Amino acid sequence: xxxxxxxxxxxxxxxxxxxxxxxxxxxxxxxxxxxxxxxxxxxxxxxxxxxxxxxxxxxxxxxxxxxxxxxxxxxxxxxxxxxxxxxxxxxxxxxxxxxxxxxxxxxxxxxxxxxxxxxxxxxxxxxxxxxxxxxxxxxxxxxxxxxxxxxxxxxxxxxxxxxxxxxxxxxxxxxxxxxxxxxxxxxxxxxxxxxxxxxxxxxxxxxxxxxxxxxxxxxxxxxxxxxxxxxxxxxxxxxxxxxxxxx
Amino acid sequence: xxxxxxxxxxxxxxxxxxxxxxxxxxxxxxxxxxxxxxxxxxxxxxxxxxxxxxxxxxxxxxxxxxxxxxxxxxxxxxxxxxxxxxxxxxxxxxxxxxxxxxxxxxxxxxxxxxxxxxxxxxxxxxxxxxxxx
Numbered sequence: 001x002x003x004x005x006x007x008x009x010x011x012x013x014x015x016x017x018x019x020x021x022x023x024x025x026x027x028x029x030x031x032x033x034x035x036x037x038x039x040x041x042x043x044x045x046x047x048x049x050x051x052x053x054x055x056x057x058x059x060x061x062x063x064x065x066x067x068x069x070x071x072x073x074x075x076x077x078x079x080x081x082x083x084x085x086x087x088x089x090x091x092x093x094x095x096x097x098x099x100x101x102x103x104x105x106x107x108x109x110x111x112x113x114x115x116x117x118x119x120x121x122x123x124x125x126x127x128x129x130x131x132x133x134x135x136x137x138x139x140x141x142x143x144x145x146x147x148x149x150x151x152x153x154x155x156x157x158x159x160x161x162x163x164x165x166x167x168x169x170x171x172x173x174x175x176x177x178x179x180x181x182x183x184x185x186x187x188x189x190x191x192x193x194x195x196x197x198x199x200x201x202x203x204x205x206x207x208x209x210x211x212x213x214x215x216x217x218x219x220x221x222x223x224x225x226x227x228x229x230x231x232x233x234x235x236x237x238x239x240x241x242x243x244x245x246x247x
Numbered sequence: 248x249x250x251x252x253x254x255x256x257x258x259x260x261x262x263x264x265x266x267x268x269x270x271x272x273x274x275x276x277x278x279x280x281x282x283x284x285x286x287x288x289x290x291x292x293x294x295x296x297x298x299x300x301x302x303x304x305x306x307x308x309x310x311x312x313x314x315x316x317x318x319x320x321x322x323x324x325x326x327x328x329x330x331x332x333x334x335x336x337x338x339x340x341x342x343x344x345x346x347x348x349x350x351x352x353x354x355x356x357x358x359x360x361x362x363x364x365x366x367x368x369x370x371x372x373x374x375x376x377x378x379x380x
Binding site for chain 1: 287290368
């Protein structure tokens with residue numbers, strides 16, 4: 001059966017836009033942050049990603065079935081947001097499909113939002129946000145805003161997005177907020193939005209994520225549980241490892 | 248290499264644990280409407296000197312947390328500080344109303360339960376159990 005990703009477009013994808021990506025991963029940081037951004041900016045649903053290999057899931061919103069991975073747009077911003085845990089076997093085709101589609105659409109940069117699990121997260125009052133980049137030339141863009149991840153492993157969709165960006169020459173940045181491995185983390189999502197505001201010159205209020213943190217954690221519990229199962233399958237814990245070779 | 252021959256009880260125990268896990272994966276959601284209880288997200292980390300268990304319990308009533316340890320099983324019971332209703336989350340087809348958390352976790356190595364330390368921070372319970380030599 002084909003692993004091909006089908007991008008269904010119902011609205012215009014503006015050329016030269018920045019594509020933000022939020023997929024379920026550690027702490028569900030990207031999903032919580034990007035769904036807040038989409039809702040705050042009132043971004044319009046302009047498409048979806050489908051594949052015959054996806055689990056047979058639709059999400060009901062307002063009584064209407066919605067695809068699990070949707071595309072939103074407003075002005076020069078585009079967002080891809082998934083409400084389902086990505087099956088481990090589909091991570092590579094989905095991540096490569098997103099980059100190839102973005103390249104064809106003339107997207108100028110991909111900004112992915114994720115997390116990096118740290119054991120002492122419970123003791124951090126304000127998690128730090130690190131960044132990983134597809135190209136050294138992006139360092140100056142992030143200077144003074146985030147610390148870059150110089151050495152280490154990345155596992156999962158964001159790793160493949162970054163690698164593919166590097167291969168096709170599309171600028172790619174992945175934000176990685178310090179977070180819990182398998183608990184939804186609205187605080188990490190809030191600090192991620194703080195960085196997105198600086199990078200994209202936005203002014204999104206993220207105080208609601210902090211105020212309603214417990215409710216968000218409870219609501220996101222089931223997606224986190226499914227995501228954890230997939231993270232175990234793709235050996236996500238390897239991100240704790242230290243690479244043997246330097247440089 | 249010498250391998251101890253497993254008894255029929257070991258094999259049955261393993262079979263039922265696996266069956267339980269598969270059933271839970273296929274049908275379980277962790278929202279037990281009959282007992283008004285939520286199975287919280289949890290994690291076990293086995294370190295060189297300690298076993299650290301964390302349990303995520305949003306809205307937990309901190310004074311109600313009870314931890315019991317029997318053999319290799321850690322059981323945690325806690326009440327929520329307010330009822331959690333599924334219909335308030337927009338799920339009108341389910342009438343669940345939840346007021347407690349219940350977690351049962353198996354510790355994979357021997358631990359000293361008398362030296363257990365526990366703390367609750369950010370709605371996450373952390374239980375630290377020193378390993379027995």
